[in-house]
Amino acid sequence: MLSDEQIKKLEATANDIRQDIIAMLLEAKSGHSAGPLGMADVFTVLYHTDAIKHDPKNPDWEERDRIVLSNGHICPVLYAAMARTGYFPVEELKTLRKFGTRLQGHPHRIALPGLETSSGPLGSGLSQAAGMAYALKADKKKSQVVCLMSDGELDCGQTWEAALWAGKNKLDNLTAIIDRNNIQIDGFTEDIMPLEPLDEKFHAFGWHVLEINGNDIRAVYDAVFQARAIFEKPVCIIAYTIPGKGVDFMEQDFNWHGKPPNKEEGEKALRQLRTLGGKISGE
Amino acid sequence: MTNPNLKLNPKLFKEDIDPVRGREGSSHTSSLRDKQHTSASNGVEQVPTRFGYGEGLVIAGKENPNVVALCADLTDSTRTSVFKKEFPDRFVEVGIGEQNMASLASGMAAVGKIPFISSYAMFSPGRNWEQIRTTICYNNQNVKIAGAHSGVSVGPDGATHQAIEDMAITRVIPNMVVIAPCDAIEAKKATIAAARYKGPVYIRFTREKTPIMTTEETPFEIGKAEIYREGKDVTIICCGPLVYEALKAAEELAKEGIEAEVINNHTIKPMDKETILESVKKTGCVVTIEEHQAAGGMGSAVSEILSQNFPAPMEIIGVKDRFGESGEPNELLEKFGLTAKNIIESAKKAIKRK
Numbered sequence: 310m311l312s313d314e315q316i317k318k319l320e321a322t323a324n325d326i327r328q329d330i331i332a333m334l335l336e337a338k339s340g341h342s343a344g345p346l347g348m349a350d351v352f353t354v355l356y357h358t359d360a361i362k363h364d365p366k367n368p369d370w371e372e373r374d375r376i377v378l379s380n381g382h383i384c385p386v387l388y389a390a391m392a393r394t395g396y397f398p399v400e401e402l403k404t405l406r407k408f409g410t411r412l413q414g415h416p417h418r419i420a421l422p423g424l425e426t427s428s429g430p431l432g433s434g435l436s437q438a439a440g441m442a443y444a445l446k447a448d449k450k451k452s453q454v455v456c457l458m459s460d461g462e463l464d465c466g467q468t469w470e471a472a473l474w475a476g477k478n479k480l481d482n483l484t485a486i487i488d489r490n491n492i493q494i495d496g497f498t499e500d501i502m503p504l505e506p507l508d509e510k511f512h513a514f515g516w517h518v519l520e521i522n523g524n525d526i527r528a529v530y531d532a533v534f535q536a537r538a539i540f541e542k543p544v545c546i547i548a549y550t551i552p553g554k555g556v557d558f559m560e561q562d563f564n565w566h567g568k569p570p571n572k573e574e575g576e577k578a579l580r581q582l583r584t585l586g587g588k589i590s591g592e
Numbered sequence: 593m594t595n596p597n598l599k600l601n602p603k604l605f606k607e608d609i610d611p612v613r614g615r616e617g618s619s620h621t622s623s624l625r626d627k628q629h630t631s632a633s634n635g636v637e638q639v640p641t642r643f644g645y646g647e648g649l650v651i652a653g654k655e656n657p658n659v660v661a662l663c664a665d666l667t668d669s670t671r672t673s674v675f676k677k678e679f680p681d682r683f684v685e686v687g688i689g690e691q692n693m694a695s696l697a698s699g700m701a702a703v704g705k706i707p708f709i710s711s712y713a714m715f716s717p718g719r720n721w722e723q724i725r726t727t728i729c730y731n732n733q734n735v736k737i738a739g740a741h742s743g744v745s746v747g748p749d750g751a752t753h754q755a756i757e758d759m760a761i762t763r764v765i766p767n768m769v770v771i772a773p774c775d776a777i778e779a780k781k782a783t784i785a786a787a788r789y790k791g792p793v794y795i796r797f798t799r800e801k802t803p804i805m806t807t808e809e810t811p812f813e814i815g816k817a818e819i820y821r822e823g824k825d826v827t828i829i830c831c832g833p834l835v836y837e838a839l840k841a842a843e844e845l846a847k848e849g850i851e852a853e854v855i856n857n858h859t860i861k862p863m864d865k866e867t868i869l870e871s872v873k874k875t876g877c878v879v880t881i882e883e884h885q886a887a888g889g890m891g892s893a894v895s896e897i898l899s900q901n902f903p904a905p906m907e908i909i910g911v912k913d914r915f916g917e918s919g920e921p922n923e924l925l926e927k928f929g930l931t932a933k934n935i936i937e938s939a940k941k942a943i944k945r946k
Contacts, residue, residue, distance in 0.1 A: 375702075375703075377699075417730070418730075418731050419731070419732060425702065426698070426699075426702065426727065426731055427726060427727070427730045427731050428726075429726070430722055430726050433691070433695040433723055433726065433727050434695075436691070436692045436694075436695030436696050436698075436699065436723075436727075437695045437696070437698050437699035437702070437727055438699060439696055439699060440695065440696035440697060440698060440699025440700040440701075440702070440707075441699040441700070441702055441703050442699075443684070443696070443699075443700065444660075444699070444700040444703045444704070444705050445703055447681075448703070448704075450703075466691070467689075467691040467692055467695070467723070470687075470689035470691060470692035471692050471695070471696070473687070473689075474686060474687070474689070474692060474696065
């Protein structure tokens with residue numbers, strides 16, 4: 310259980326991560342805006358609480374839990390969450406997508422210590438996470454595997470091959486967190502390729518399903534722990550998030566899925582985040 | 593004369609040099625052989641290379657407890673069944689999902705396993721190429737891909753099941769090693785070597801019984817081509833069971849006074865540049881043969897080496913930009929021009945172009 314004070318601190322961290330995301334995209338002049346902003350709260354819980362066992366100073370620690378990012382395009386939020394918990398200097402975030410960087414446009418496992426895999430082509434993360442969970446279980450290891458996925462990538466057939474296989478093998482050390490933000494590049498998910506009833510689909514594949522507000526830090530934290538208590542089934546957490554969360558002109562607009570802010574938009578976004586949408590006076 | 597240092601099958605070309613593929617013959621006691629799939633004619637036993645995979649996998653499994661085998665609903669015909677019987681707890685059935693299989697294996701390798709994934713080559717690395725590229729090779733994970741049923745000699749199943757593009761699509765991926773063993777014994781050695789090697793490896797196998805050319809004592813090392821027969825007039829570079837056709841062609845050419853050097857070029861990547869260059873510098877011309885598209889495969893890789901280091905007249909024998917079809921292996925090899933006869937013609941052509 311998180312105290313109110315802890316929640317406040319984590320919300321401040323999530324806000325820092327959102328500002329990092331805007332600053333990184335401004336500097337890189339390309340990349341995705343809406344997804345990373347929407348998932349800042351989930352990544353704050355994963356990297357900045359005791360929900361996940363990991364050690365930034367020892368990224369290869371064998372007993373660690375594994376965080377597998379399947380939809381690699383939201384990596385600005387991953388990089389920012391990692392930098393702010395000590396995997397690498399926060400200043401390095403400005404190198405995103407630039408020549409010679411460890412922060413590749415889509416994550417590259419070998420480039421940056423602490424990444425569990427490379428991703429970008431959608432739909433293959435759940436398979437990798439399931440493979441890890443299966444092998445860890447076979448070796449009687451206690452580590453959990455958490456796979457972060459987008460809702461759009463559920464269009465990929467491979468996701469469902471993996472969902473079938475994880476259900477068959479009762480991988481109760483596997484949790485998939487789906488970023489249910491309802492958008493993808495070409496539009497709203499229900500227009501492009503309807504996914505509902507999404508909970509029933511995962512139920513039918515042998516999964517335990519939790520549905521939460523993915524922008525509520527307490528709800529995310531509690532769900533990750535609840536998932537650990539489920540026996541003999543993998544767990545799917547459908548996290549409803551607001552794409553572009555924290556920047557009013559980006560929220561709920563699929564046009565912000567795959568583009569960065571320009572200078573003016575970026576400054577406006579940073580101002581909003583610093584003042585929490587005008588609630589405080591900022592610096 | 594075949595190279596005596598390599599301890600090749602002593603029965604090779606002792607009698608008639610024209611064994612008929614698939615003819616049933618006397619039974620043998622070796623564990624590589626069973627009545628259904630082996631035969632001997634004219635003194636040379638015939639065993640499908642995929643049988644060597646099954647045997648090698650069990651040996652690799654005994655050597656290293658981290659070796660696991662995944663299969664996509666083709667456990668028996670890929671010979672993964674042999675491993676499954678020996679190590680039921682280390683066998684993983686994936687169902688008909690080759691893309692999932694490749695990425696599952698990547699995940700398993702990420703936590704220390706050495707997964708071998710197998711299916712027909714058309715489906716893996718065919719259908720799951722991008723998963724192999726990104727989740728296995730870009731991550732440089734220690735996964736081995738075993739593609740059964742490569743080549744047109746798959747036979748009656750037809751073009752949909754005859755992978756003749758697999759070497760092209762795997763050799764262009766960074767970090768990948770590509771091997772095409774010439775017989776079941778070499779296939780066994782390649783499987784064991786792949787398990788010992790750290791990194792992604794693709795091995796292609798074939799469905800039909802083909803002649804056993806090597807013995808347990810014949811050397812095999814990843815990346816080291818072997819000169820099976822020495823000659824001075826033309827170099828014949830081959831891989832897979834067609835090495836037999838090359839040796840047969842060399843026997844025939846010798847009768848006409850042409851001395852052909854035959855290289856078993858089993859490792860398509862990394863290719864043994866030194867052995868190839870040394871041979872072609874000696875003979876001055878080259879013929880390659882493979883049961884694969886002529887474009888992009890072993891011959892193309894040889895031409896990449898030669899054109900940049902020692903340009904020489906070269907004839908590439910392979911399938912000429914078309915699909916396979918149903919038929920008996922012998923009929924198809926003949927139709928697609930993949931026999932000793934074609935090698936002899938190409939060798940003479942190459943020599944003339946010197």
